[in-house]
Ligand SMILES: Cc1ncc(C[n+]2csc(CCOP(=O)(O)OP(=O)(O)O)c2C)c(N)n1
């Protein structure tokens with residue numbers, strides 16, 4: 001007798017074959033066959049309280065491991081909830097695959113249950129988005145999704161799975177299992193001649209700068225940049241903040257970039273974060289080298305800066321960096337420029353070391369991060385996640401850029417840090433996982449503390465409670481006047497008690513000297529913890545105008 005498998009079994013077994021152990025999910029009618037099929041595999045279903053949280057978890061997994069995270073949600077409303085989170089992953093070039101259940105094929109166009117044009121809905125926020133058509137080829141669909149997510153510029157990919165395809169039985173000999181190579185990224189190398197041309201241009205530059213894109217903002221990417229810096233003798237940085245030149249992490253970047261005579265964009269799109277490369281922010285005599293996995297991005301740079309482009313080519317970012325290193329000859333760089341760059345990146349106002357709160361019962365943001373700093377620094381594997389408005393900006397400027405730091409990213413979408421911290425805890429079982437977020441931001445996914453308690457994921461969330469959506473409040477004050485600020489008020493809520501009620505550990509901090517004890521107890525509790533710090537409502541630090 002011929003054996004057979006359900007479409008759902010083919011999907012789950014393909015993921016298992018690809019080496020996966022975990023899927024981030026939330027149940028729903030269209031995907032219960034996949035839940036059932038998971039029982040025949042070693043796959044662990046980590047389920048969340050909102051579909052966007054499942055996607056944010058897959059995003060964090062992708063950023064930390066470099067392999068696509070897998071999110072699985074139900075069709076219609078589940079898919080709609082999940083799509084918002086793809087925006088963050090797309091902006092931050094994070095590889096992930098979103099698998100969404102979907103109305104039965106024969107109900108399409110007839111008002112089927114939770115019918116929605118899902119692939120169209122996900123298309124603008126993913127690298128590729130499609131609906132599976134045949135049960136026989138479901139495995140190939142999954143492999144293709146994984147391959148696209150990590151090829152070229154990494155990013156999210158969406159695949160909708162109609163429930164009738166998942167329920168269909170396919171005879172063993174009709175199943176089209178993907179070839180072993182079908183999971184691997186399709187490489188686009190930087191050829192030696194191209195690398196030599198770039199190095200020759202670099203040799204002629206006096207004040208070069210290498211700016212990389214968000215995809216290198218994890219440990220291996222930062223390591224690559226450090227090697228490029230020391231071998232090529234060129235200052236390097238990652239532009240991954242929607243604040244662009246005002247990214248507090250980059251110190252006096254605006255002063256530095258203004259002086260550059262050559263900017264090498266290594267997998268960094270010439271976009272708003274770089275003021276489109278235009279003067280006066282960047283010298284009109286500055287030349288650009290563009291190395292990017294996407295032809296469209298190379299094209300765009302050429303349209304923006306035409307005559308300033310000294311060289312441009314299509315190549316994968318990390319392998320291109322390695323090729324440059326391999327082809328590099330010793331370069332006699334100006335040590336003054338390297339030192340100046342170092343000083344600019346590290347530039348922080350002296351006054352910060354003594355800043356203190358002027359308000360009884362509330363801390364200055366700097367006091368919070370001064371206390372947190374040694375805990376972030378003491379373990380090289382620490383994962384630090386910064387999320388939200390002004391409070392998190394202070395965090396990003398005062399705390400060190402540890403190799404495993406995660407920020408909202410170029411997309412500037414707030415709210416992902418709690419699910420991301422949970423995913424980071426699964427990836428990193430020992431070192432501290434610390435999320436730094438505003439009180440408004442805390443509300444997006446506070447129910448994920450239930451996920452953390454249920455799954456025994458001891459994270460520490462440091463929440464700056466200023467009873468405000470302060471970043472937006474500050475925009476109102478700046479652009480419309482103090483008397484026209486409204487619609488951004490919150491309550492000074494006891495988020496620490498919310499977390500206690502969900503089974504975690506809570507700390508309330510109202511004075512600077514309480515910080516250290518609160519951090520120690522939170523870490524020692526072994527539970528998911530929230531340190532709720534009452535803070536002064538102050539604007540984000542602005543290092544340069
Ligand atoms: C998904 C999303 N919604 C809204 C915004 C706009 N926004 C940016 S920062 C911010 C305020 C954040 O408030 P909070 O977390 O309390 O931090 P604070 O600025 O008060 O320190 C808002 C509403 C955004 N960037 N992303």
Ligand SMILES: [Mg+2]
Pocket residue numbers: 438439440464465466467468469470
């Ligand atoms: Mg706030």
